[in-house]
Amino acid sequence: MIKTRLVGLLSHAKKYIVYTILWQWVALLSQVLAVFSIADLLERVIYQSVTAAVVERTIITLILVVIVRFSCERMGARSSYLACVDVKRILREKIYEKMLKLGASYKEQVSSSEVVQVSTEGVEQLETYFGKYLPQLFYSLIAPLTLFAILCRVSIKASVVLLICVPLIPISIVVVQKIAKKLLNKYWSIYTGLGDSFLENLQGLTTLKIYQADQQKADEMDVESQNFRRITMKVLTMQLNSTSVMDIVAYGGAAVGMAVALSEFLKGNISISGTICIVLLASEFFLPLRLLGSFFHIAMNGMAASDKIFKILDLPEPQTGDKNLPDDSLDISFKNVHFAYEENREILKGIDLYLPAGSFVSLVGESGCGKSTIAGIISAKNRGFTGEITIGGVSLSEVNESDLMKHVVLVRHNSYLFKGTVEENLRMAKPDATEEEMKAVLKKVNLLGFLQTQDGLQTKLLEKASNLSGGQCQRLVIARALLYDAAVYIFDEAASNIDVESEELIMDVIHELAKNKTVLLISHRLANVVESDQIYFLKNGEIQEHGKHEELMQKDGEYRHLYESQMALENYGRQVNRDV
Known part of the structure; x- marks a missing residue:
């Protein structure tokens, strides 16, 4: 039972397999020699023709056989080890x-x-x-x-x-x-x-x-x-x-x-x-x-x-292009884009949207409408879409994935922080970052002061940074993204499920970043998108409305209804807190 493909994949091990067989074969020959020596001695004993020279020769042979077999066992074990070491x-x-x-x-x-x-x-x-x-x-x-x-x-x-x-x-x-x-x-x-x-x-x-x-x-x-x-x-x-x-x-x-x-x-x-x-x-x-x-x-x-x-x-590899994106600011365009995770469940139904270079665009809508799917498509996490998507004038299907990752950063609400130090997590974004650069981005997210009370950049993080609060984790994630200095930033609910103070700090950072980067903000809280250059409202996988905040409020459509409902709920919550 030999799997030729497996042997071919690890062909370097062949010589050690041959060595192992050779040592086993030599050990067998030495055993045969020992058996023949013992058999000859026993026959001489039976026929009473044994001499001291025969006994001496047999003993020497057996000693040599023991030495040879021991050596063969050791060498065979070593060859076996080398055959599988890599x-x-x-x-x-x-x-x-x-x-x-x-x-x-x-x-x-x-x-x-x-x-x-x-x-x-x-x-x-x-x-x-x-x-x-x-x-x-x-x-x-x-x-x-x-x-x-x-x-x-x-x-x-x-x-x-x-x-x-x-x-x-x-x-x-x-x-x-x-x-x-x-x-x-x-x-x-x-x-x-x-x-x-x-x-x-x-x-x-x-x-x-x-x-x-x-x-x-x-x-x-x-x-x-x-x-x-x-x-x-x-x-x-x-x-x-x-x-x-x-x-x-x-x-x-x-x-x-x-x-x-x-x-x-x-x-x-x-x-x-x-x-x-x-x-x-x-x-x-x-x-x-x-x-x-x-x-x-x-x-x-x-x-x-x-x-x-x-x-x-043997899994089929996705078709990626070999083109690189321009190094300047990038615009993103969706034209009639469809996407489905399953054959009978279409998520995006002919999406058209445009993110001008250096703009601040927001994507809003109720849960399950396809917002995160759009973020996943832009960042190459979701493939198999139909329609036309261009980034910086280059079709997304023609862009080299490694180059795409250099220009597009996706920050989710659950982006991963690795076990290690704060510095090690930051250096993933920029391996040659100076201490001053790392401290600068930590200061932007208001995390430097806290870390200085700990061990600074050498502060230890547990798995998934479980020794930090949710807000601190999210701010550290954004600090790492800022250090990467990409052309396009996508924030997918990056300010959700955290304390109000951290949310305000993160939104301040996003607004500042939007002054010279292309930013796509996905948020369920509409108060965070009011200052956007353009807002797209999704419902059931389709763009229902788009425009600036004031324009959408004047339309008196789905966006205004959701915005006013959220504001009423938040005002009620603040009133309850004051009463308490």
Whole structure:
């Protein structure tokens, strides 16, 4: 069972596989030498013709054999290690490179949990495939032929019988393989599904606790775990049964060979030493293949994992252009743009909008109307749209994604902050940023004073910056975006779900940024978009109204109704707070 594509992907390991086989073969030859020496000594003892020189020669031979076998074991283990030492690194690099090629929209084709699982557990399985299984496979073919070539001079009949019995083990392996392949594919499907559920429930644990739905999800995971346990037990049962079959074939074949050798001895066709050699070496015809059977199950698991890996590596890469955007201010134009996440659920229904270079444009509307989808399309997170989109006069489909990322920055309400220091998170935007530049952007978002009470730029952040408040996290995210100094900024609810003070600070920064950058602000709170150069009101995936705030208020349409409703609610809330 050799997967040529997998071997070709890691062709550098071939020489170490050859070295491993060579050391195993040398160890076998030394063992044969030891057996012949012992057999010769026993025959001399039986016939009382042993001499001190013979004993001395046998002892020296055995000592040399022990040294050779020890050396071969060490060198074989080293070659095996070297055969698989780079497997994990190379495969993980290939998977990561594929994720980079898939770009920001990779989640449209594969889940993050599946990528993580095949990059960890799946790759670990393939380490055994290269380090153990492949060398053992070839050695299992060489060893019986080597022994046959040696023992046929002792007894051709016994040697032929042993050699004929050897293929019974590969036949049993092939039969098992046909059963195991389907079973292991199902095993990996259930395994990755369980991983998806676990990751999702872990990320949403706080929400589950709040709504007391944690027990429900725990029960659901129990069911999935039971399914995984059952499929695991089926795999283990299959492995145990196949191992038993291979044991019967191996030891049964060796017993048949021994019986033939004893029969030939009783007929006087072979000597005592020859009989002893065949009896002692009969099992060596089968043990390499028997050991191969032990590695076979791990290799099959690795093959199932490799199918998952190649499924990811074979994902179609999005069509990206090779054009670069101009370095000056950029305008953005949408003409009759349609988009659907699912075939029967269209999100955008012929959108037309225009963001002039250096303008401050806002996108508003009720939840689910397609605002974030537009932000995702501009930032290449969502693909598969139809219509015409241009940035700086260049069609979005023709723009190189890396260059697009240099010119467009998307800031969401949940943009990721990495575990590490504040400085490390800021340097993601500009690796060569000076301390003064970093402090300047932190000052703009009114975060520098707080950090100076901590450890400054070396302030430690926990995972997702959970040791900062929501407002502080969002301000740090915006500071990082400001340091990047892009031509286009998209703020997707960047001032939502935070305290009023932080919201006002963030809006001040956005208004200041809009003086010399192209800014698209997506906000559910209309009070934040009043000063926009242009406001687009979305409803059900269509532009219902657009214009300046005053113009939209005069139209007395959907925008005015929503704005007045929000203002009335906010005024009521402020009145209640004063009364309290």
